[in-house]
Amino acid sequence: MSLTNASPADAARAAKSASHVLATLSAEARNDALTVIHAGLTAARDEILAANARDLxxxxxxxxxxxxxxxxxxxxxxxxxxKWEDMLKGILDVRDLEDPVGRVTLRTKLDDGLELERVTCPIGVLLIIFEARPEVIANIAALAVKSGNAAILKGGKESTESFVAISTAISNALSQTQVPNDAIQLVTTRESIPQLLALDRDIDLVIPRGSNELVRYIKENTKIPVLGHADGLCSIYLTASADAKLAADVVVDAKTSYPAACNSVETLLVQESALTTVFPAVASALAAKGVELRCDAASTAALSPEITNIKDATPEDYNTEFLSLTLAVKTVPDLSAAIAHINTHGSHHTEAILTADQAEAERFMSAVDASGAYWNASTRFADGMRYGFGTEVGISTNKIHSRGPVGLEGLMIYKYKIRGQGHVSAVYGEGEGKRRFKHERLAI
Amino acid sequence: MSLTNASPADAARAAKSASHVLATLSAEARNDALTVIHAGLTAARDEILAANARDLxxxxxxxxxxxxxxxxxxxxxxxxxxKWEDMLKGILDVRDLEDPVGRVTLRTKLDDGLELERVTCPIGVLLIIFEARPEVIANIAALAVKSGNAAILKGGKESTESFVAISTAISNALSQTQVPNDAIQLVTTRESIPQLLALDRDIDLVIPRGSNELVRYIKENTKIPVLGHADGLCSIYLTASADAKLAADVVVDAKTSYPAACNSVETLLVQESALTTVFPAVASALAAKGVELRCDAASTAALSPEITNIKDATPEDYNTEFLSLTLAVKTVPDLSAAIAHINTHGSHHTEAILTADQAEAERFMSAVDASGAYWNASTRFADGMRYGFGTEVGISTNKIHSRGPVGLEGLMIYKYKIRGQGHVSAVYGEGEGKRRFKHERLAI
Known part of the structure; x- marks a missing residue:
């Protein structure tokens, strides 16, 4: 790990070269490096916390x-x-995950003595841009080493002292391992961000960890693929067949358990026929938790005057990620209208339906264009740890590569290997005297 | 299918809406549509060939x-x-492939009554930009319908009449099926390309099918992910342990069986110790096929004066995709130098090593940063049909999503479904009285 004064272009080129070495290291060598990093951080606890105190x-x-x-x-x-203990434990947790490198996912006998194999491998060079949380450095360094990717790290200026202290410890640790020093590059100046975002030849993937504004800025200013989400505009569709208590529990959890989270609900779509049956109990439960409802005329009319925390919804409310105790409420006639609303206004993050009708639930889950589609469960489950991935790189609303909570798999791609015995292509074909491929699927 | 006069933005929005319907159709409905398209094209043979004759x-x-x-x-x-018969057969071949939609790839019991499922689904809206080959329309329409994706097609102006005739037949056919008419949109004006490339909200993936210049133009001018490759600069590393006949056969196939193909070899790296042993036989075999060698000093010196088809290599030759009977030759001391050359000059497409040493071959295949890494086989095997994928969407040199020859899988992404019974997130955690996730992997 090097805290470099090199130009961003030189840093990226060095990271790319290092990535080619890192990609060939054994699982043992990568895991050993994580053990050494863990020990190094443990030993440097006092210096790091002192540096963090200065930042604070x-x-x-x-x-x-x-x-x-x-x-x-x-x-x-x-x-x-x-927090410190979690950071250190996280490194060992990542170390102990199944090795993501070199997994064979397809084997085909193309012909006698000619075998095709698809095998997972690292993507190459990751650029991680994050804001205040200094523990992200350790987390990301661990993920990069485990997955065999090189990484360029750019932290926020508020955490500079912590960042330098943690990275010095990691750098000292790495120098005792087989992982090349250039595999983890640190960049501290804010001015370097636009330069880094232009290096699409050497940087393969950008992972922003921070505010919507940061993610949006990055997505707008690079041609490098970005893994992440700018918006989390999640909706819940409340149907007439939903159990009132179940619905109240789920919507309250989705709105209030962590309102600033990207997987919190922002829009409640209410089936017209549920307005006077299930909806009032849900509205009361939300009101009891201090949630302000931004209602359309029909949903306002359905509520008793006792619920006072209501405002008239504006059209913009249905495109707003409130990230607070505010919820937009809209009445829709039926499932199709709910799906159409979500596919027009949503951010392709996570959507839920509350219904007792399985067929309706399955149709909703197939039709909504989102990384998560839930039936009778809170949108807040959209999370890599909750999904059981052991770690989370981020949550992606992309339509290619990785979608939803992304674990180590999202840092991998694959390559095809062919092992032959001097096979040439020209002898294969459809005509007379031509060989045919066998294309036999082999066990993995 | 609509041959629209609508603006590109309206066409893309209509395609997006249609994609949401298409994504929910059963495999049967999608396959039936392909049968109907096949019948419609068969019936319209004479009109289409007449239109094609006018283009010609x-x-x-x-x-x-x-x-x-x-x-x-x-x-x-x-x-x-x-050609006509192949085009029609291609539609039925795609129809008869395994359904790529709705495949469950992960199932986890999060807790009692709370199940997570990862299931494949279409990406959304594809933009296909292609040049002269009119049969691509039928091919791509079939792939889009099979994979549940909507598609916007933009063909080259030389094939306009064929394009309109084929698409009219497909459009008439689609109107008898459950596939929405807007799912396949046709665009005929060249001016629309920059406008389409700006529609990153409604278009999810661009697939260019044409010249390097076309692909490069598209990659430079859009933020939408592009699936394809601008360059195919493939190398073969000839080692001293390679069998001379095997080496000559493979290199000749890789260079001469279709020199204009992206998977043809452009650079031959020769191990220094192979210069006077294996290399002369390879050079003679290439010369006999009319291949011009662009050699460095050491490789020139190794060849007998009888081989006359030699020129001095310039540094630019090692960055050139000749696409003709020209091959750059460079001497390298060892495996590490060969790998370093490929990882610096290559296009991440397909690379091969010719060696009798398994350990050397495995190291080469792990270390080269390319979608294909072959041992004792021609680079020309890099092809979806040859890999046994049944169809080929294109060959990708991207580092995320899909790499190498891309079959139907490359047109798919996945979503996570959760089926619960009113589960909320706030009850889970590490503290006392908190529930723990079970995270039991379930059979698929």
Whole structure:
């Protein structure tokens, strides 16, 4: 790991070269490096927390001056109960995951002595751009080493001291391993971001970890594929057949358990025939949790005057990711209208239907154009740890490569290997005297 | 299928809406549509070949005036022996492939009554931009319908009459099926290309089928993911342990069986110790086939003066896709140098090593950064039909999503479905009184 003063172009080229070495290391060599990184960070605990305290002091001053949000200060703090331990445990958790490199996913006998094999391999060079959380460095370095990818890391300026301290420890650790030092490159200046985003020859994938604005800026300013999501506009469709208590529990969880999360619900679509049956109980439960409802005329009319936390919805409310205790409510006649609304206004993240009707649920789950489609469950389950992936690289709303919560698999691609005995192509074909391919699927 | 006068933006929006319907159709409905398209084209044979004859006449005039290449005229001709029949057979071949939609690739029990499922689904809307070959329309329409994707097709102007005749037949056929008419949109004006490439909200994937220049133009001018390859700069590394006859056969096949193909070899790397042993036989065999060698000093020196088809290589020759009977030859000391050359100069397409040493071959195949890495086999095997995929969407040199020859799988993504019973997220966690996820892998 090198904290480089090299130009972004040189850093990317060095990372690319290192990626070619890293891609050929054994699982043992990559896992050993993670053990050594873990030990190195453990030994450097005091220096790192001292550096983090210096970042925090500056951030608290900036917050006091109104220049930084309190939540950012909170995210910066590595000294919070359990955070340091979680960071270290995360490295060993990643180490202990199944090796994602070199898995054979297809084997075909093309002809006698001629075998085709598809085998997983690292993508190459990742560019990770993140904001305040300094523990992301350790997390991402672990994921990169485990998956055999080189990584270029760019952190936020508020966490510079923590970033340098953590990376110095990782760098010292890496120098005792087979992982090339250039495999993890650190970049500290903000000005380097546009330059890095232009290096589409050496950087293969950008992973932003931060605000919607950061992700949107990156998506708008690079031709390198971006794995992530700018928006999380999740909807729940409440049907007339849903159980009222079940519906209230799910919608309250989806809205209130962590309103700032991308998988929180932002729009509640209510079937017209549910307005006076199931909906009032859901609205009451939300109101009891302090949720403001932005209702259309029909849903407003369905609620008793006791529920006061209601405002008239504007058209823009149905395109808004509130990230707070606010929920847009819209009445729709039926399933088709609910699906059409979601496919027009949604962000392809996670959508849920609440219904007792299995056929309706299955139709909803097939038809909504989203990475997650749930039946009678909270949208908040959209998460790599909750899905059981062991780690999470991010949540993708892309339509190719990886979609939804992305684990280590999202950092892999594959290559085809052919092993022959001097086979040439010209002898194969349809005509007379031509050989035919055998195309026998072989066991993996 | 609609031959639309609508704006590109309206066409793309209509395709997106249609894609949401198409995504929910059963395999039977999609396969039936392919049967009907096949019948419709069969019935319209005479009109289509007459339209194609009109295109051909104009193209032949243009060729006579030196405005069009003879090879383009040849590619335009649907009346060539077997071409029409191949086009029609291709539709039924695609129909009879395994259904790519709705395949469950992961099932996990998250908790009692809470199941996660990952299931394949179409990507959405494809934009296909192709040049002279009119049969591509039928081929792509079949692939799109089979995979449940909507498609916008933009053909070259030389094939306009054929294009309109084929698409009218397909459109008439589709109107008798459950596939929405807007699912296949045709665009005929060249001016529409930049507009279409800007529609990254409604178009999910661009597939160019044509010259390197076309692909490069498209990659440079869109933020939509592009599936394809601009360059095919394939190399073969000839080692001292390779059998001379085997080596000559493979290199001759890779260079001469179809020099204009992207999977033909362009650079021969020769191990220094093979220069006077194996290399002369390979060079003689190439010379006998009329191949011009662009040699460095060491390889020139190794050849007897009888081989006259030699020129001095320039540095640019090692970055050139000749697409003709020309081959760059470079001497390298060892495997590491060969790998480094390929990873610096190659196009990540297909590379081969000729060696009797298995360990060396395996190291080469792991280390080269390419979609195909072969041992003792011709690079010309890089092809979807030869790999046994049944069809080929194209060959990708991308580092994410799909790489190498791409079959129907490359037109698919997946979504996660969760089926619950009112499950909420807030009850799960590490603390006391919290539920733990079960994360039991279930059979598929």
């Amino acid at each position: 002091e500056l951030a608290r001053q900036a917050a006091a001056d109104g220049k930084l949000s309190a939540s950012l200060v909170s995210r910066l703090d590595l000294g919070k109960t359990g | 006449e104009l193209a032949r005039q243009a060729a006579a005036d030196g405005k069009l290449s003879a090879s383009l005229v040849s590619r335009l001709d649907l009346g060539k022996t077997g």
